[in-house]
Amino acid sequence: MRFVTFELAGQARLGLMSGGEIADLTGEAGEPLSLMALLQAGEGALAEAANRAVTAPRHPLESVKLLPVLPRPGKIICLGLNYAEHAAEGGRERPDYPNFFMRGATTLIGHGAPVIRPRVSVQLDFEAELAAVIGRRVPRHVAKTDALSFVAGYACFNDVSVRDYQRRTPQWTIGKNFDGTGPFGPAFVTADELPPGASGLHIESRLNGKVMQSANTRDMLFPVDETIMLLAQCLTLEPGDVLVMGTPAGVGFARTPPVWMKAGDTIEIDIEGVGLLSNPVADEA
Missing domain, CATH: 3.10.330 (Vcp-like ATPase; Chain A, domain 2)
Incomplete structure (x- = not known):
C-alpha cells in the first residue's frame, strides 16, 4: 500500500x-x-x-x-555518517556508534514543493536518504531480531543541509533545521511491499538530471533493525516517529569544486521500490 x-x-x-x-x-x-x-x-x-x-x-x-507524508511526526531522528564512503569523503573515520541528530517538523516539505536556499548561505547541499516510519510503540531494550516488526513503512527523504551553518557548532543541528529543507515523500510505502529493513535497494540522487549519489541501502553501517535496537536502549519510539537513515557518498561539499544547489535547480531522490522524490530549488523571498 x-x-x-x-x-x-x-x-x-x-x-x-x-x-x-x-x-x-x-x-x-x-x-x-x-x-x-x-x-x-x-x-x-x-x-x-x-x-x-x-x-x-x-x-x-x-x-x-x-x-510531507507525515506533516507532524512525533520525533525525527537522523543518522549521520551511516555509509562508510560518505564518512571517508568528509575525512571521518567509520563510526563505532551512530551519529544521531534531530530534525524539526517545520523543516518538512512535500514532493514538488521548493527547497528553500536561505538568504544567509549559498552552501545548500543534497542528501539522498531512506526514512523508516515507526508503527507501534517500541519497548525499551527491544531485541534486534524483533525490531523490524515495529516499522510500519518507508519513504524517501532529502536531508538538505546548509553546510556552513552545520559546521558552526560541534553539533550539526542548526545546519539541518532551516525551514523548507526537508523533502519527505512522495508516498509512505508499507513495509510488506519491501525487503526486510528496506535493505538491498538502489538509492540515488540526481541534480538537474545528473547522477550525484548512487549506492545501495545494504551498505548502511547501522541498518534499520540495529538502529531501532540502539535507540530503544535510550528512549521510547512511538507510532509516527521517523528515522532518517543517512546518506551515501557523492554529496556536494565533497566535490572539487563543491556543488551547491541554487535557484532553478531540480533535485531528485530515487529509491528502488520506494519512489521518486523531486523538488525544485528556490531562493528565500
Missing part, C-alpha cells in the same frame, strides 16, 4: 496512490483522516483505511498538492 498526504480545498487529506491516481480516503462525513491517526490506531488500521479506496473519489495525481 502507498499512502499520500495531500491538500484539497485547503485541507490536508489522506489518499491511497495507485498508478496515476489518488483515492481520497477522507471519511463519509468529511472528517479528516491522517496517516498519523492510523498509525496510532494500531494494527489493521492501515488496511482498513485502504479498503475505502474501492468506492472513494479519485483525483489525478498531477492535480493535487502533495504534502
